[in-house]
Amino acid sequence: MEINGVTIDDTYAEAFPTWVCRVIITAVTKDWALKAATEATGFATSAIGCPCEAGIESILSGSETPDGRPGVSILICASKKKLKEQVVERLAECVLTAPTTAVFNGITDAEEKIPVKLHFFGDGYEYQKEVGGRKCWVIPIMNGEYVGEEEFGIVKGVAGGNFFIMGENQMAALVAAEAAVDAIDEVKGVITSFPGGIVASGSKVGSLKYKFMPASTNEKYCPTLREKVADTKIPAGVKAVYEIVIDGVDEKSVAAAMGAGVRAAVKVPGVKFISAGNFGGSLGPFKIELFKVI
Amino acid sequence: MEINGVTIDDTYAEAFPTWVCRVIITAVTKDWALKAATEATGFATSAIGCPCEAGIESILSGSETPDGRPGVSILICASKKKLKEQVVERLAECVLTAPTTAVFNGITDAEEKIPVKLHFFGDGYEYQKEVGGRKCWVIPIMNGEYVGEEEFGIVKGVAGGNFFIMGENQMAALVAAEAAVDAIDEVKGVITSFPGGIVASGSKVGSLKYKFMPASTNEKYCPTLREKVADTKIPAGVKAVYEIVIDGVDEKSVAAAMGAGVRAAVKVPGVKFISAGNFGGSLGPFKIELFKVI
Amino acid sequence: MEINGVTIDDTYAEAFPTWVCRVIITAVTKDWALKAATEATGFATSAIGCPCEAGIESILSGSETPDGRPGVSILICASKKKLKEQVVERLAECVLTAPTTAVFNGITDAEEKIPVKLHFFGDGYEYQKEVGGRKCWVIPIMNGEYVGEEEFGIVKGVAGGNFFIMGENQMAALVAAEAAVDAIDEVKGVITSFPGGIVASGSKVGSLKYKFMPASTNEKYCPTLREKVADTKIPAGVKAVYEIVIDGVDEKSVAAAMGAGVRAAVKVPGVKFISAGNFGGSLGPFKIELFKVI
Amino acid sequence: MEINGVTIDDTYAEAFPTWVCRVIITAVTKDWALKAATEATGFATSAIGCPCEAGIESILSGSETPDGRPGVSILICASKKKLKEQVVERLAECVLTAPTTAVFNGITDAEEKIPVKLHFFGDGYEYQKEVGGRKCWVIPIMNGEYVGEEEFGIVKGVAGGNFFIMGENQMAALVAAEAAVDAIDEVKGVITSFPGGIVASGSKVGSLKYKFMPASTNEKYCPTLREKVADTKIPAGVKAVYEIVIDGVDEKSVAAAMGAGVRAAVKVPGVKFISAGNFGGSLGPFKIELFKVI
Incomplete structure (x- = not known):
């Protein structure tokens, strides 16, 4: 042709099967959501040598995110076992540490879910709160409070x-x-x-x-x-x-x-x-x- | 005060000691050098949960790089053992895979060096060549040829x-x-x-x-x-x-x-x-x- | 409240009335469309001291542009008389001069239209051609051929x-x-x-x-x-x-x-x-x- | 060859002679200095159809600017008569209006200077102040105070x-x-x-x-x-x-x-x-x- x-x-x-998790990252501005998402999806080109494959799926306006702030959705792809570990580590190290961020489950109708328990970082000062209809944990941190869902849908x-x-x-x-x-x-x-x-x-x-x-x-x-x-x-x-x-x-x-x-x-x-x-x-x-x- | x-x-x-490796990444444009460097230094905020700490040190003009092209220097920091593994994996997965890149040792006068043998990827088709006074390996790849030094200075x-x-x-x-x-x-x-x-x-x-x-x-x-x-x-x-x-x-x-x-x-x-x-x-x-x- | x-x-x-023209700028990549659009909408903050008001309206995917390439739509706002002059000058100086660009009318159902006759730049070598159902002029230039519509709808x-x-x-x-x-x-x-x-x-x-x-x-x-x-x-x-x-x-x-x-x-x-x-x-x-x- | x-x-x-004015724009961050500079140097590709030629010369660190903030230096080029008018208009419309900016003369040893009297915008509330050894005017504006020198060196x-x-x-x-x-x-x-x-x-x-x-x-x-x-x-x-x-x-x-x-x-x-x-x-x-x- x-x-x-x-x-x-x-x-x-x-192509071959993989497990996929979608995380919605919001922040005070689109720019900060993008910075967090870029760090969280780095060193993730190929499963051959990276711990997972990840990337930015799309930019979200406030009308598309649970907390009404600008956001970015990312996909993280790996075997089921590695996926949980990678979502936890990448959110803990690259999003929880980023200015003004919050995270939400990006596949709400998934049959399978993985727990992503970052709230232990709160050392007992954390508490639960509903944001945009989502059950979230709030963790006191240096820049104020971090908000995050802790169950994320995954799909094949x-x-x-x-x-x-x-x-x-x-x-x-x-x-x-x-x-x-x-x-x-x-x-x-x-x-x-x-x-x-x-x-x-x-x-x-x-x-x-x-x-x-x-x-x-x-x-x-x-x-x-x-x-x-x-x-x-x-x-x-x-x-x-x-x-x-x-x-x-x-x-x-x-x-x-x-x-x-x-x-x-x-x-x-x-x-x-x-x-x-x-x-x-x-x-x-x-x-x-x-x-x-x- | x-x-x-x-x-x-x-x-x-x-502060505490760490081992540091500086890698110079060049590409056809500054933009492409930055894209490779950003991927290579991602998921590297804190040694607590990331495999290393890494970031972009500076933008380099063609007059500052061995091959005369625009470049970016990055620092990768970890324990000595992890450092070698991380430099290898990050260059292999995030720079060798990036369009038009080459890599060079950024600390030429270091007393200690680590080997970063990417040339095996060439499967026998690789060969050696001097670029800007540096002994490099050339690896045939899909977009043409990748050029890289394979010894990198590290410092405390x-x-x-x-x-x-x-x-x-x-x-x-x-x-x-x-x-x-x-x-x-x-x-x-x-x-x-x-x-x-x-x-x-x-x-x-x-x-x-x-x-x-x-x-x-x-x-x-x-x-x-x-x-x-x-x-x-x-x-x-x-x-x-x-x-x-x-x-x-x-x-x-x-x-x-x-x-x-x-x-x-x-x-x-x-x-x-x-x-x-x-x-x-x-x-x-x-x-x-x-x-x-x- | x-x-x-x-x-x-x-x-x-x-707020007060103004005449508005929408121009769709396409280019080989989104990045080049944005560069042209940024230059074309510069020095255009306020009608008080700038010759017009202008800005980027939205990023367009290939499925939204007449030639199927990535694009950007801009709005240029001014009095009717100034609007024609400004659209002509800004397209001539900032888009026709930009790498790989084409321009299309962004308000096809407008009752009023302004002519934007850039084809004279072709000095006789220009010719007409249909692109995506639009009647365009093709102008031979240094980087190949520039394509552009020459009637643009304007609205109040x-x-x-x-x-x-x-x-x-x-x-x-x-x-x-x-x-x-x-x-x-x-x-x-x-x-x-x-x-x-x-x-x-x-x-x-x-x-x-x-x-x-x-x-x-x-x-x-x-x-x-x-x-x-x-x-x-x-x-x-x-x-x-x-x-x-x-x-x-x-x-x-x-x-x-x-x-x-x-x-x-x-x-x-x-x-x-x-x-x-x-x-x-x-x-x-x-x-x-x-x-x-x- | x-x-x-x-x-x-x-x-x-x-090439041919032109008059050149260099303006140093500072802001709270490099990003905001760049945004102001980009707007101020837009619609300025060619003297054929634009009111001047202008562009960003370089990014300046805080150690290179009079007020110690991140900055950008721009060049504006035109005939002597047009140059004054263009520097005034572009600073008034694109820099004074931009968040957190200040402007300084970028050619302090020039033999010729042009006046750029933005302080009239202060409507009597403006006052003089020395910043980094420069005689500046301070204008009360919505986001606080704008600071600017009002004499700019120009060179052939x-x-x-x-x-x-x-x-x-x-x-x-x-x-x-x-x-x-x-x-x-x-x-x-x-x-x-x-x-x-x-x-x-x-x-x-x-x-x-x-x-x-x-x-x-x-x-x-x-x-x-x-x-x-x-x-x-x-x-x-x-x-x-x-x-x-x-x-x-x-x-x-x-x-x-x-x-x-x-x-x-x-x-x-x-x-x-x-x-x-x-x-x-x-x-x-x-x-x-x-x-x-x-």
Whole structure:
């Protein structure tokens, strides 16, 4: 298929299940909610080496938050066991410590919930209070009082939705990736956990040469190795590839984000080819076809 | 002592040793260097619950970086053992994955060095190359080639430099804290690892009520508990306290940052009192006196 | 009336008619659309000394723009005669010159239209083309081709919607003003044209002492003059006032923005009093009551 | 000449004299100083259609400003007559109105000075006060008191320093232009007044076809007209050109900025050719040679 002169590969993204928690962080201004959310979702690009995957889902106006203040919703994704630990630690260290913040459960209708008991930090001075219909704990802290719900819904979501943007040079692919992330930012239910939402160094599972490596460069998608690798996937004329990796609350959201991202990327001059990553079904059960999402 | 009508407490910040690694991250633009640095220093506010403490030290122009591109220097602070692991993981997951980045050793004259062997990711396709006089590895990746040094100097630095900004209300203290962080941003050799550089919920070691808590709210510095806590440290008229916590490469830098921060904070209307945190010498060997740093 | 412990004055904002043009600016990324929009709406705070009033109305996703790229909508407000000149100059100098931009008419159903003939810049090399159902001119320029519609709808809107945020100190009022602007940013059809959306120095028409001044400080609303001015409007305990001034496409939008802004401001600790500015009907025909908008 | 595989044209930028005023804007935080400075330097890209050229020169720490607060220095450039009017209007409308600002003369040793008498806004309530050794006026306003010097040094500077970045496609040229602006940001004494510092649509004086146009597209530098224009300046393989235009306090600063910008641009993959704009000496007396500045 071709859109805007860009070839779309007839392939699919292979994605896998993950547990997802959505946290609503509010603060006195949007700026402070964003600062807390950025710290709380840092060092969370890939489950390969980070303790979880996390990112900012959307900016919320006061009419969309329980306490009527500006907010940000974040998604934190991990195995069920790690998820609880990571939500606790990230809220305790990066949100409770941030100026003027409050936190609320972002998936109120989830069947499963995890406890996030920060109120022990109050050392007995904490107390309970209803805020916006939510049962919260109030913890006296230096800047006044911290307010937070302590039960967070979690759902079985989808990790590893993805597509590749291939450009005639690095900057065409990079700006196209940025445009794709701009588009995905408007889709609810998803995050792109990598720096700026973009992966520069997509990997394969394991390594051919170094047996101790859990993952290594995906040489078939390395433009500088095009002449050296027999089964290269790099089309002629392509000099750079960026991967956009998407995690979300369900397959539908991830597919919508893939679609929005691809449609945005093909509008950028210098983009030649769009593909997606899969591993023949060994990685996960979700097959999200490029032709269907566009 | 009084400056600008603000009382400066006759006390000191008690700080303790930490190991510090400085990494220079460069990218095609300052914006991309910042995005990588922000991800790499996220979830790194406090050693209590984060795997390390980290932050952005300064923005570097092309004339200050080995490859002549715009850059950002970050500091990562932890125990020696954790430091190596954290530098490896954060560069591998948050910088190698970021568009167009390269990394360089930021402390070339350090006596001790840690190895950061990312080149195994190249799966045999990597090679060595000199960049700006530095011995680097080049790893073929999707967006082209990643360049990085693999030996990073580490030094014994100082963690936990701090001061408290107390305001007649929360917003006066908050904006003063922001002004303090603006000033500290100009001081070389230091970081403020908390969200926006500011701590809203300073803690004490342990907990009086919940024995399983390694740290809990410092009730003596909680304005809403002023009437309830016998030995409160909150002066009359103070309704909010923010703590600025500073880590740095040496005591001198941390002291300079404290001085710059206090001088900036007292200029903000509504600030009433400046103090600092110490634990009677039980925490660490460095005593940085407020009266001396100003 | 009192909300959240803050007194709401029983008064109204007096607003006046203005002509309004909405321009949709798109670019390769949201970031570049914002840069062009920021330049195009600069030096446009108040009709008293600026050639027009202008500001960013909202961020648009690709699904909301004619060419499917990320965009920003701006409003430019002035008298009908000045409006045409200002739209032409600002698009010619600040958007046509900006990387990768295109411009589209943002009020397609307006009864009145102004011509904005930038295509003469093409010196004969320009040509016509349909983009997203819009009749556009394409102008060859250095970075490729600029695309733009050349007829823009204008409507009779409302300028000078406003409210005052009074705080127990400057920082409480300032952060409350910021929170108010965050809330107003989410309301369609309006802009806040001052720096950061906030006015620090509201004025009265003319001057008592300097006859050559078209406007001067509104001494009744100056906290430092509270003891010196007989008919001061500053309640006891108020030390700072910020005015939020709102222009919009119609009275309903301006009223909605006032409501959103006030509701956000009263949530910020240290805010004491909310009022609004009017001149006994001498300025304009619109009376927007605070009690009704909340 | 060739650097990094990019051909540098053996030519020069033709620049012309302008009067320059530097204003130091301080505020409670760097963020607020930047917001005021951004508004004050908006709608000021080119003297062709804007009332002046203006931009942000540098960020200043508290140790570099008269009142010890964070600051921003801006340059405003115009003919001597227009300069006075523009400095007055832009400070009155965009800085005096901005939260917490103060302004100071940024060229204290200039031989010529312009008066900027904002104190009449005080309507008799204003008074004089020394701040950081500067004779200032204090004006009571809504948010408290505004402080400002009222004599500003002006110098004969240089406008129109420039160079062209030509890329194999639009995105390569665009990101290179961004990297060039990052580098120029670090050079003192200069500004780049266009959106994001970059010109997408460089012009020639007058028009061949439309006699009423003072300027029109420079068809010799339009890549899409390469086959249609006899004396095109577009080398084979170039698909986009961005111009960086630099104004500064003297020729030396402008030359330094051109050098820093070119050195940064040639590091970006996909850049093919660097040139500069001149008009055979008809525009101005300064000839700044590319070979000398690098």
